[in-house]
Amino acid sequence: MLFAEIPGLPETKENLINAVKNNHLAHALLFHGPEGSASLTMALALSTYLFCQNPGDKDACGECSYCKRMEKLIVPDLNFAFPSISKDKDGEEDEKNIELANWRTFVKEQPYGNIHDYIYFNGFEKKQLNISKGAARKIIQSLSLMSFEGGYKVMLIWGVEYLHPSAANSLLKIIEEPPSKTVFMLITSQPDQLLTTILSRTQKVMVRAFSDDEVKAHLVESGQCDVKLAEQISMLADGDLRVAYRLVNDVVDEQVSKIREWFLLCYGKKLKDLFNLADNFHKADKEAQKSLILTALNVLREIMLKNVSLEELLRTTGEDRAFIEKISGKVLDENHVLELYESFNNAHYHLERNGNAKMIFTDLSMKVLLSMAKTN
Numbered sequence: 001m002l003f004a005e006i007p008g009l010p011e012t013k014e015n016l017i018n019a020v021k022n023n024h025l026a027h028a029l030l031f032h033g034p035e036g037s038a039s040l041t042m043a044l045a046l047s048t049y050l051f052c053q054n055p056g057d058k059d060a061c062g063e064c065s066y067c068k069r070m071e072k073l074i075v076p077d078l079n080f081a082f083p084s085i086s087k088d089k090d091g092e093e094d095e096k097n098i099e100l101a102n103w104r105t106f107v108k109e110q111p112y113g114n115i116h117d118y119i120y121f122n123g124f125e126k127k128q129l130n131i132s133k134g135a136a137r138k139i140i141q142s143l144s145l146m147s148f149e150g151g152y153k154v155m156l157i158w159g160v161e162y163l164h165p166s167a168a169n170s171l172l173k174i175i176e177e178p179p180s181k182t183v184f185m186l187i188t189s190q191p192d193q194l195l196t197t198i199l200s201r202t203q204k205v206m207v208r209a210f211s212d213d214e215v216k217a218h219l220v221e222s223g224q225c226d227v228k229l230a231e232q233i234s235m236l237a238d239g240d241l242r243v244a245y246r247l248v249n250d251v252v253d254e255q256v257s258k259i260r261e262w263f264l265l266c267y268g269k270k271l272k273d274l275f276n277l278a279d280n281f282h283k284a285d286k287e288a289q290k291s292l293i294l295t296a297l298n299v300l301r302e303i304m305l306k307n308v309s310l311e312e313l314l315r316t317t318g319e320d321r322a323f324i325e326k327i328s329g330k331v332l333d334e335n336h337v338l339e340l341y342e343s344f345n346n347a348h349y350h351l352e353r354n355g356n357a358k359m360i361f362t363d364l365s366m367k368v369l370l371s372m373a374k375t376n
Contacts, residue, residue, distance in 0.1 A: 001044035001070065001111070003059045007241070008214030009038055012207055016046050017058065026203035028175050028184040030160075032191040033207035035114045036240025040107070042207050043156055043185040044070070050152040050183065051075055073104045076148040079155045081139055083115070083129035083162035112242040114189065115159055116287045125285040129162055136167035140174055143182055153182045160186040161193040168195050175201045209239030224248045232317070255295035256320045262296075263327060266368040274365045282358035289357050293348045296364075297341065303328045304337045336371035343367050 003013045019025040029046075031039040045060075048070040052060035060067050069075045082103055099122075106113065106121050119125060139155060147153050155178075157163075163171075175184055175198070186202060188194065210218075215234040218241070219225050225233065225248050237244035265273045281289060305313050306328035314321065332340070347360045 001041055001048055002062055002067075003045045003049070004062075006038050006041050006045060007218035008210055009042070009207065012038075012042060012205070013045075013058070016042070016205070017049065020046075020049060020055075025183065027178050027182065028186070028202040029205050030186045030188070030191065030194075030199070030202035031205045031207055032188050034209050034239070035189050036112050036237070036242035036244075037189070037207045037209050038112070038241075039187050039189065039207045040158060041111050042205070043187055044073075044107075044111075047075075047078055047154045047156065047185065050154065051077070073107060077151065077153045079139070079142050079153070081131055081135055081155070081157040083118070083131055083159045084135070085124060085127045085129060110242075112240075112245065114242060115162075116291070117242070118159075119287055125287065129159075131157070131159070131163045131167055133164060133166045133170060136163075136170045139171065143174060143179055147181065151181065153179070154185060155182065156185045156187070158187045160188045160198070161190045163194075163198070165195065168198055172197055172201065210237075210241055211239065212237075215239070215241060215244050219244065219248060236317070255292055256299065256323075258292060259296050259299050260320070260323045262365070263299075263368060263372075266365055267327075267331065267372050269369060269373075274369075275362070278358050278361040278365065281361040282356075284357075286351065286354075286357075290348060290351050293344055293351065297344050297348070299324070300337055300341045300344065303332055304334065304341070307332075307334045307337065331372055336374065340367060340371055 003017070006013070016025075029043070031043045033039045048060045048067055049055055051066040051070060053064040053066055054061040060070075066075060070078070073080075080100065080103060084099055102122055106118060110117050110121070113121075115129075119129070139157075143153060143155060178184065184202070186198070191199065191204075212234040215237055216227075216230040219230040219233060220227055224230075229248070233244050233247045236247060262274075262277060265277065281292070284292075302314055302324045305311070306324055314324065343364060347355075347364055350360055351357065
């Protein structure tokens with residue numbers, strides 16, 4: 001990964017390169033930004049720049065043996081840690097090697113993917129993930145060895161919010177005082193979930209969301225679509241390159257249509273159908289449940305914007321836009337949307353903590369139904 005392969009973000013690239021040139025690069029960096037941002041790719045591009053044998057003023061050369069190996073993520077001094085499921089000791093080493101190979105494939109195929117993409121990619125649905133104390137021991141062991149080729153050693157930890165507390169505590173000392181020329185790169189989209197002891201030992205690198213112009217230019221310049229389609233996609237993606245890729249590849253997102261069906265059943269007070277939906281929701285895996293709730297939150301945001309006459313900020317189009325315009329105002333006014341937004345936020349919180357999905361969905365259905373009834 002080269003800096004040039006990352007759309008836009010010139011200020012972040014310049015700051016990182018200047019830190020290397022001026023020998024001011026911190027030994028522990030926390031790359032954090034919203035989902036679909038360049039948090040991971042920026043860390044990989046910085047790693048390439050550190051390993052490069054002929055770095056330029058603005059990027060790695062892209063031609064030396066290190067740069068070529070970084071394309072495949074197989075530099076010996078580049079170490080990875082990422083969330084995984086607990087393993088039995090028998091055959092653990094073989095499984096770790098398979099996981100590492102899968103991780104490299106995932107990063108190359110979905111460099112802007114999130115933890116949910118990673119879970120589905122590996123078939124980890126309904127399994128508990130963490131970065132265990134055993135993984136932390138391996139991190140310490142690998143960093144205690146000499147660099148293979150006498151240069152930098154990089155320890156990249158993706159999904160650092162999944163560090164088990166005991167693992168995080170065991171890493172504190174080496175993060176604070178790593179071996180010479182060792183750089184920790186921690187990547188997360190949820191820095192608020194990290195232990196303060198970890199946060200205090202890192203230099204924060206805030207990676208902002210992409211601008212609409214950066215997304216549009218990238219899609220056009222990479223030949224993925226024409227200017228007109230790129231304009232539409234960049235607006236819908238809202239700075240999330242993961243979403244932009246899904247849209248340009250015609251990955252149909254049926255979530256909004258599911259919300260439309262759900263809300264119309266609430267409006268019609270179709271209790272039997274709502275209870276059937278609750279059963280289906282309960283049968284879905286946790287990530288699908290959370291995804292639906294997040295989509296509902298986005299729909300409520302769009303309704304709110306329509307209610308306060310900020311149509312220029314609306315992201316939805318076509319049937320979804322027509323639904324937003326129809327349901328706002330007379331069906332759901334501003335006060336009820338605010339109340340529902342808080343309820344859906346709380347529902348997402350409880351799903352994260354393994355609350356009963358059927359009860360959560362049913363409760364939300366009744367709240368939507370009552371809000372619509374009050375408005376009418």
